[in-house]
Amino acid sequence: MSGLVLCEPTELYNILNQVTKLSRLTEPNYLCLLDVRSKREYDESHVITARLVKKRAGEYLIPESVDLECVEYCVVYDNNTSSLKVILKGDSDDDNTDEGHQGIVLGAAVECGRTLTHLARHPIHILRGGYESFSAMYHFFRTQKIIWMPRELDDFQPYPVEIMPGRIYLGNFRQACDPKIQKDLKIKAHVNVSMETGPFFAGDADKLLHIQIEDSLEANITPFLRHLCHFIEVHLELGSVILVFSTMGISRSCAAILAYLMHRNEQTLKRSWAYVKKCKTNMRPNRALVAQLSEWEKVVLGDIVTDILDPLY
Template structure:
């Protein structure tokens, strides 16, 4: 039997926005998102791709049909506003039923639909049925590193006017050789860091400038997006460097945080060495052993 754990809104946001070539939502065993509210509330509006949790005539929650829960990586349940595992609302009741067959931890959305939709109103939906092609073509948003403040993304997301508006992105750091911006971009504050994704590229020389740029534009109703072509190596390196600088995280702590937000992030070995040197400069000592295969 699986355990129940509260899931913060930013965690669910990042789960929904994982992608490679296609959205990970297209993988049948990736996410089962269940809305435990009433049918009326669900029909009015729910979180995108959520299915309504069904009940029998005695109001006992039923396992979702055509879902192999024992194989699903993320099972997330929500109701209106559950904020504690000690509550006895529909989300907890539903999650306990799911936990009987799930292999992984069952997540209960903290604050429920009310809090999530307040943070991410653009992920509200009335759509009930999704075709496989629609799921594959689901356009992901940038990954949220610091809630409402700092995002990590790719080139497509950086040039999407809707994303810029929804996330209140007022500045961007472009970590790629290509300086060109799409005509659809509404962001005028941009720092261009022209480096290749190569072990020989010197990204270290730009760390201080990038951190100062983020500090300059990040604040209430003003977020910063750091992006590269795919959002995997160069941009994640800059974001890790910022966490070391801003939060005084060790390289290991910053790495763990970014990996939790974006599991496919992967700075190349040259960038890892430069991050180790940056850790030494900012913290005054080398706290992380990068010889560990983890890096």
């Protein structure tokens, strides 16, 4: 039996944007996203790939195609639940009518989540702030689409993951070239850690930091790290949103983000690694960059603390 945990909006955003070769949303046992609002509200708009959970005779009816025992993430949301305490219980036996859901708007996600815990191996995630908070932060992930065909999920283009909510994103070159992503995320500055030249902020040194290093074991990012940290800090002070990217968004850009987090928080490579890994599960700086990050740890903390011989790195 699993339990309940609160899921921050940024966590769900990052869950939706994980990739292997394709979006992880293509994997049938990756994410089960359940909407326990009224049918009218669901039909108006919901989070992409979310399924409506009906309630009849006081019981939540989980879609038959869902096998929670095999699902990695099960996220449940209502309108605006902000804690794991059921604030108000439903008292209607009706189906998903507006009247039937009037009594369970607050706390409905928790109430539903509790009924699912005995079916799942992993914790049931309750979205903090519900649909109201998530849709306000990520309006571009709202939809009226109910059925997603496998081909449509194959074609789904993930957004950059969020490292610092609403401030720093980590992505790849394709995402950095997508004007819709720049607009939706309100990107105002780029850190390009690749040999390619993107279409945005070209020639504007105030908004573009281009660290031209190859994706190879000979790459040397160390000479750029102080400037990198300063560039990001300046833009954070200005209130700018920053996208850090490399060709695939797996090695060089991740190393840059790790270096910045170590500097900003005065923390170990190990702790920074765990945080970025949670945001972007396929991150994998190459061995040469890891060795340079170990030396950067010595610069930041005065000593090397993290054992990079650990297979984790």
